[in-house]
Amino acid sequence: MAAPTDCSLIATDLDGTLLRGDDTFSDRSRAALALAARAGVRHLVVTGRPAPRVRPLLDDLGATGLAVCGQGAQVYEAGTDRLLWSVTLDRELAETALGKIEAEVGELYAAVDQDGVDGLTLIEPGYLMPHPTLPAVRVERRDDLWARPISKVLLRHPHLTDDELTATARSVVGSLATVTMSGPGTVELQPCGVTKATGLALAAEHLGLEPGRTVAFGDMPNDIPMFGWAAHGVAMANAHPELKAVADEVTASNEDDGVAVVLERLFGGAEPYVPPHVLPRPRSGKVTR
Numbered sequence: 001m002a003a004p005t006d007c008s009l010i011a012t013d014l015d016g017t018l019l020r021g022d023d024t025f026s027d028r029s030r031a032a033l034a035l036a037a038r039a040g041v042r043h044l045v046v047t048g049r050p051a052p053r054v055r056p057l058l059d060d061l062g063a064t065g066l067a068v069c070g071q072g073a074q075v076y077e078a079g080t081d082r083l084l085w086s087v088t089l090d091r092e093l094a095e096t097a098l099g100k101i102e103a104e105v106g107e108l109y110a111a112v113d114q115d116g117v118d119g120l121t122l123i124e125p126g127y128l129m130p131h132p133t134l135p136a137v138r139v140e141r142r143d144d145l146w147a148r149p150i151s152k153v154l155l156r157h158p159h160l161t162d163d164e165l166t167a168t169a170r171s172v173v174g175s176l177a178t179v180t181m182s183g184p185g186t187v188e189l190q191p192c193g194v195t196k197a198t199g200l201a202l203a204a205e206h207l208g209l210e211p212g213r214t215v216a217f218g219d220m221p222n223d224i225p226m227f228g229w230a231a232h233g234v235a236m237a238n239a240h241p242e243l244k245a246v247a248d249e250v251t252a253s254n255e256d257d258g259v260a261v262v263l264e265r266l267f268g269g270a271e272p273y274v275p276p277h278v279l280p281r282p283r284s285g286k287v288t289r
Helices: 014-018 027-038 051-061 091-105 142-146 162-176 196-207 221-229 241-246 258-267
Strands: 009-012 042-046 066-069 074-077 082-086 109-114 121-123 150-156 178-183 186-190 214-218 232-235
Touching: 009 014, 009 196, 014 178, 014 214, 014 258, 027 042, 027 258, 042 051, 042 196, 051 066, 051 074, 066 196, 074 196, 082 196, 091 142, 091 150, 091 162, 091 186, 109 142, 142 150, 150 162, 162 178, 162 186, 178 221, 196 214, 196 221, 214 221, 214 258, 221 232, 221 241, 232 241, 232 258
Parallel strands: 009 042, 009 214, 042 066, 214 232
Antiparallel strands: 066 074, 074 082, 109 121, 109 150, 150 186, 178 186
C-alpha cells in the first residue's frame, strides 16, 4: 500500500526507530521532520517510554505539542508539562499477573513506571535496565514497587528470550493486563486494552486528525496496533519480524536514518541528503559542483 499523498500526521516510535542507538536524533532526521512540518504535517512521538523519560527528548526536538507515552497509557502535552490523559495499571492485578507468569517460568525480575509527569522508574533487585542511560531507582523489595500508582510493569527473565517470555505471559495473564514486547529485554504489562493505537487515536482526535492520513514508523511488536490504526505502516530494517510481516513497507535502519528516507520521498527534498561532514569544500573562492 502506498503512503497517502495527502498525509497530515506522522507517528514515530523512538527507540530503534527515530532515535539512534546513542539516544540522539541525527541531523538528517531533524531536517526531514522540519521538511514535513513545512508541508503542514504534524508529528507525534508514540513511545513506550513514560512521560518523564520522554520530556528531555521532546525538548531536544523543540517539540511543544502532544506525545503518546507509556505504550499509549499517557497523552502528554510538552508545552505545559501535563498529562491530558492517563490510565493506570491496577497494582493488585499486576501482582496477580506476575504470580501467574512466575508459576510458569520461574523467578522474574520486575520494574515499574510510576504514573504522572514526575513518576519514577523503580527496579527490584536483579532487574537490569535495557537502556542504561535511563534513570531508575532501585528498591529493596518487590512490595516497594507498588508504593504509588503505576502505568506499567517491565519484566525480564534470566534465561528465556523476549519472544518466549511474551508468549508465555500472554497465555496465562488473560484479561488481567495487556502483554507487549517493546524492545530488546523489554516485555511489559500495561492496562488491559491499552496500546499505542488507543493512545494515538486519542491524541489524533484531540488534534482533529484522521487515521486515513497517517503514516506510522516503528520497529517492535508493540507497534503492530499502531500500524493497524494508521493508513500506512513503515518498519525499520532493524525491526522485529512480526512487525515487518504487517508493515506496508520496510525502510532503512534507525542508524541509517530510515524515517528520514521516507519523509524525504514524501515531502520533497529533490536534492539527495548529504551529511555535513562530506560536503564538498570550495576551492579558490569557487563552489565545487
